[in-house]
Amino acid sequence: MTAPLAGVPAAGGRATSAPLMGRDEEPTLFELSSPGRSAWSFRTTNLPEWDAAELVPAEHLRSEPAPIADASERDLVAHFTRLTHRQYSVDLGAYPLGSCTMKYNPKLCDDAASLPGLTGAHPATPAHLAQGWLELLADLADRLCRITGMHDATLQPPAGAAGELTGLLLMRAWHAEAGRQRTKVIIPDSAHGTNPASVTLGGYQTVTVPSDDRGCVDLAALRERLDEDVAGIMLTNPNTLGLFEEDIAEMATAVHEVGGLLYYDGANLNAILGVTRPGDMGFDIVHMNLHKTFAVPHGGGGPGAGPVAVSERLAPYLPGPLPERGEDGEYRWRMPERSIGRVHSWHGNALALARAYSYILANGADGLRRVAEVAVLNANWLRHRLRASYDVPFDRPNMHELVVSTTSLKKASGLRALDVAKRLLEEGFHAPTVYFPLIVDEALMIEPTETESPQTLEALAQALERIGASPEGAKEAPRTTPVGRVDEARAARRLIPTWDARPLAATDAAAEHMQAPSARY
Amino acid sequence: MTAPLAGVPAAGGRATSAPLMGRDEEPTLFELSSPGRSAWSFRTTNLPEWDAAELVPAEHLRSEPAPIADASERDLVAHFTRLTHRQYSVDLGAYPLGSCTMKYNPKLCDDAASLPGLTGAHPATPAHLAQGWLELLADLADRLCRITGMHDATLQPPAGAAGELTGLLLMRAWHAEAGRQRTKVIIPDSAHGTNPASVTLGGYQTVTVPSDDRGCVDLAALRERLDEDVAGIMLTNPNTLGLFEEDIAEMATAVHEVGGLLYYDGANLNAILGVTRPGDMGFDIVHMNLHKTFAVPHGGGGPGAGPVAVSERLAPYLPGPLPERGEDGEYRWRMPERSIGRVHSWHGNALALARAYSYILANGADGLRRVAEVAVLNANWLRHRLRASYDVPFDRPNMHELVVSTTSLKKASGLRALDVAKRLLEEGFHAPTVYFPLIVDEALMIEPTETESPQTLEALAQALERIGASPEGAKEAPRTTPVGRVDEARAARRLIPTWDARPLAATDAAAEHMQAPSARY
Amino acid sequence: MGHFVPHTDAEIDAMLEFMGLSSLDELFAVVPEGLRLAVGEDGEGGGGQAGPRHLDIPDGLSEPDVAAEMEHLAARNAVGAELLCFAGGGAYDHEVPATVRRVAMRSEFVTAYTPYQPEVAQGVLQALFEYQTMLARLTGVEIANASLYDGASACVEAVNLAAAATGRSTAWVSRGVNPNWRDVVRTFAAGSGHEVVEVDLHDGVTRWPDTATATSSGDRTQQPGAVVVQYPNYLGCLEDLAGARRLADELGALLVVAFDPVAAGLLHSPGSLGADVVVGEGQPFGTPLSFGGPYLGLFSCRKDHVRRLPGRLVGETVDTEGRRAYVTTLRTREQDIRREKASSNVCTNQTLIAVCCAVQLAWLGTTGLRELALRCARGTRYAREALLRLDGVEPLVGTPVLREFAVRLPVPAEMAVERMADEGFLAGIALGDEYGVGLLVAVTERRTRDQIDAYAAALEKVIR
């Protein structure tokens, strides 16, 4: 702000930005702020207008308002709308992102999750006045049990990792009840990071079992590790390489023989919907990621939902309360006899559960099987298609995802998995998962999902081919995104976790009126 | 699409695009189509499944389905979402666009216009079952009359131009009733194009009155043109230069003296809300553009709403039916005695009217006056601010908008108004209105509106300064928009009004399956 | 007071100071004192009565208070399950799927300006181009504009176009055309000076006058420039378009067909049957009933008439780098350039509704449109048969119907509508005298067998 507005705090600068110019930066809310500006508006209540001092004892009353931001409705709408123009999303394009099942999220589910009869219910509403919610939750749990072949389920865990930990606590409670003090949980070397982290938080030690050269759990190595100290094993099937563990029945028998339990990490459930069920494979505990398999949108990192279903013998330990249909047709809450206790403030991520429920209603048995079929079709087609241009470490029939690698390309031209990922961003695709699973060198883990058309897959394959064939400049990619390659190291080295923590540069002087809040608290 | 999918119609290509890459083209729906693909889904009705031949006489039944498009829900969501990333809008930035009042559209009005109790009502619902709608419309008409100082109003006209024509037909009916056969309507040379076009459609001849050197109607010239053949005059006040016609009372007297009527083009009403009223100035007929003054969003060109309010003597001629409150408090429809008839299929753009109503409720008398004050403040501030860098042909106190010109810059460096407009797009602002009003050379007509902050105005002024100071390359602007400067001449010369009308190029061969529909109808 | 003006008091003061002013009031010095309103609530005001005049409406409300007020009004309309809709007459209760609502209502579409700067408006322009393409495919004529206000205004513009094209100011308009639309045509004819001759129906379809009389009279102005017919017509009946085409040929008139875009999923396209201009109401695609608006005027015509096309037209072109781009074209037809010589005064149109229509059409697609039409036709037949089984209910006409039908009741139709509302049904539209006493009933794909059965049972009770 120059002379004409001298005297007015030089806030903001622009409320206009340049969304269509691609690579402009967007000022922060704090730079857009101008003290005294506001957007709020409250209803008329006709209550007495007691002032703060009449309501709060002096020793508790803050002397100045907490500094937050000062923006007009117009400016904050423009600000956040412009931010959305700097953000990739499923609704804009494909996310061939392994392990994450970034499928299209049907709009009908958005509607389901915004019905006032669902969004308006306080979680402490007595059961007889929330029959719709209880029915929805009970029926969802029932359907999830049928899908996974299990007996009963809790919907409380708000994400997959929370489900894992819940499962491990169920394992612990079950062993404890029988007076067993077990200390170890086995996980494959291809497992997702949440698995070992959950094992630790569940109070167990992680024992890693290696994969064999076919990409599956090495059955002999597993047998070696099984003893009376093993509480159980955590597996995904198909595993994180997208391969089906064909020996699953043998593994189950072996684990059960030493008195251990089998935990199913449901992140890859999309591949087997209507095809096979963890319960039939011998699993005792299953978590599902509704935000993967059942189309709850990822929301930029959450919320998701991670229900846990169990076999009959583990049902009494489930977290509660659980919604249950009484003989009279009324739904009520029930606390399982030997419940491990609550794992969520209330009943889980209820609206995410409602979304998943509507998705299951819409797809049904026939639709869910179609999901699995096409998810697997797409991934196998891509494996065939990419074989000529990338290494395919485990080139045999896969399920819903595949792992390719740039090992040869790296040798030939220095092209690394990360470079491919960044180049793909330029091509208008989100990057695959890179460097995971850890057991594959220069891994690119690709899960096309069933909602991407063959034309999209072909475009992806062509883009990957192009990148492999002309690696020059890949280190400088991406060049056409809202920002170029981001300096991640600097972020960690010189931590700026809030706007107030920024070192005040000369150009920031203008914004000093909203500066470091420490003096104000 | 290459070999792998040989045999499959080579539809689409990409459903992924590259929204964040800025300057990629987006395929049309037709290119994304793949025959057999679909998104539709209808409810279960349990009706007999008669086939078409049982329902439609053979001579009427089309032999093949009408070709439309064949896209999946996923692809069409992605397609249209990507299109929004190629589109500027108020929610992304400022539109300093003269005459158009592109203000921020409060989100609370979106909510108002999506209430199921409003959206779900069939327009033929009997009045006693649509009391909410009738009350809303009646109260809106009443408030608009109070705002404009008129007696009664019709809400039927769906846009400003429709309001103009309605007004002219009212004029005609009023004169006809008195047995007067008048043939001419006077408009100033600064008038908007819809004014003369409406005059013609109203069955009158346009007589133009020039502006004087202060930018206002030349009163003497007006007097010269007034005779017994004049049905009336159409004016805006403030006029399209943003200047208040100070002689309005004299003009009104003069027109009335020859038996003519005064029509107020309400496009500029934003400037005078709560400050003065057309009724007090002597106007007989007023149209309002609710999509300008009352924050109905422009929707990319519409819908708007163009209610017409009139003085008492013209009320019997209004289009009907009109909503009216009976003595018993019940609302009912009433047809004015000498109504000119309907001007809309039903009751006008009802949801747009509901939006405007909620906007008026939210602002109220105090808020509307504030709107005018700040709209005028912003425009005057900009005039002062831009004086040094642009010609200001009428450099005196203006109202809500101002006209600047590049006449001097054109002489100095060849910079034309259009070049400035295109350069501004690069700066992240929408362009002002250019080459209008016609009476100003190289006109840039700027209406900041009250919802743009002083910081935004300052940024606009700086951008305009920059452009004026470094005109080089302006002819090639804009370079950073989703497409560069568009060849408008070619579009007219080589008309391609539909995808089917495209000359089939080699690269289109792939898309031939959806080609020229003529053979199919 | 609303919260939509961002300026703080300090900022206002600084801005005033920059201009050498000391108060906001000074900004209005140009407004003659006698015209100025007082601020505040004293006096009488309102309509210019005694006392210091002021803006005589209440002060502003907070957002939740406005919401409460709007919800209160909305609650006073019977809709949805309270009043199950069997009314049509140009406005139909079709499904609008979540996809259409959520995509078309994105704020870039909603808050964009008219696409006069194509470089930053490719989103709206391409959506309109796709809309035009789909509409042309559906109507079977080559050119479609980017929307008019509603079905009625499209009809007016068609008559105007035909008059300009033929140089004849008379239009023959079938009484099978929606009566509200005909009202509007008549209203505007008062300005344009067109003569509108309404032509009666016989057993539900138009009985055109003897062409010999018209052509022999010698008075060219009496000879129509337009023959306007609706297909299916207001009573749901299927008119003989080929016959109308022959008639138009004999008269040297243009054939204007008001079509139903849903029924078009099963019927021959008006273009294939010889229409020169096709108009219609686009509401059935993507727009809720909305008490009548905003709706969408569909307008398309043969290529020969493109220079007389009312409203905006989007065309494909390229940018400076040869990339495909879209732009509004043939702008010289429009009012902002041609002024008093423009063929139409349309400026603001219904773009957003056209975008909704485009998304909905894409959602339906080739197969869905046919399925929709089929489902409407099935429901219509089922309902018609159910009603005709009731004692005292008779068909108004014998001609085949598709999407709507009319019956004669043993009680006045207005009374039946009134009583049916108590039973929870919007029974239809009571027909005006010109059609004989009757009830016009529409059945969309949303109506289930149970609902139709319940409707019939209620009607049985009501007419007893």
Added chain:
Amino acid sequence: MGHFVPHTDAEIDAMLEFMGLSSLDELFAVVPEGLRLAVGEDGEGGGGQAGPRHLDIPDGLSEPDVAAEMEHLAARNAVGAELLCFAGGGAYDHEVPATVRRVAMRSEFVTAYTPYQPEVAQGVLQALFEYQTMLARLTGVEIANASLYDGASACVEAVNLAAAATGRSTAWVSRGVNPNWRDVVRTFAAGSGHEVVEVDLHDGVTRWPDTATATSSGDRTQQPGAVVVQYPNYLGCLEDLAGARRLADELGALLVVAFDPVAAGLLHSPGSLGADVVVGEGQPFGTPLSFGGPYLGLFSCRKDHVRRLPGRLVGETVDTEGRRAYVTTLRTREQDIRREKASSNVCTNQTLIAVCCAVQLAWLGTTGLRELALRCARGTRYAREALLRLDGVEPLVGTPVLREFAVRLPVPAEMAVERMADEGFLAGIALGDEYGVGLLVAVTERRTRDQIDAYAAALEKVIR
């Protein structure tokens, strides 16, 4: 069947052919035959019973059928005017303005993935950076993460952080902390092995044990690593945070404060009163009641603990051209890199809810947050006074309250809640035994004087 798979049959066939397969079933050849489900509906199935197993749920429904089913369920919950909300206990009926709903629910935020590729995720990242900044300003400690699941999980993570930081596995948790949260803390303590010592209230505020006992025992593991207190606490009472800080200092423990972000608009920030870790439930900002989720775990802590911070953290940095950019940082703390040594297993969090919170906080801003807190406090006082005027209603505690209050009724609280529901009120939460029999009542800015008066009148009737 759902309509979300785009492939046509022809495309599927072509893809299979490319791979040399002839049916989709062949894709599952890797699944042992004995594990495969049958397709169709024969047999028993469901839970693995006799007969060929198949996926035993109904086939898919159309969109409108799903909508009807969901609406049917939604209609079976009493909400809004049917059951006016006076319940709180960690979930509050605050206004969510149109702006917040419409902006935060834009599909780029909703359908984005976790921002692991910062170049295409600046939208989410910047929104989170702004969220972190506002949360740090509000809590008065320097670091805020990008969200945890809910208030309870934030509390668990705080206890874990304190244990790791102090090397002590005991936590003293005030009974003023939300009982559901304490439940969750206990559940997870079974895995982590932490010992949770619950500390009683006295007249509504925590009466901490004698520090001498704890410190003198010599057994360091008995000494708490965390002192956890809620402010205002579950009964709405204002705890003595300065006292808790002194206690923590004496014990060498971290002070964990569970704060109410709305009340924080009037109260000293927890940071200014000495909190090391501040946790809370973010639902009051921008998230509807939603039957309990998704909500938002607020988590912030002093800079010293940043390397033990659970969950994601966004930091500012630059891109290759020096432009400001945001990225998730200190990722080495996280499970995907540290695996079994990670301080937390959180992966998917509540980002979208954090974005809603950021937009709502921006909407409130500095002045609005204070106003909101003030309005809640006014309503709370008004309601408390109105209830205490009723015969037989007594305060449960005498300590000053802010946003919520507890009363003792002459009838069991459960019964009062039950009966009040018939009167159209969700009267509050019946308190568990640990608090003595009572009713916990919350009043937000949405409750009007009339509503509170009506509530009091109904309660009078109900307890008579």
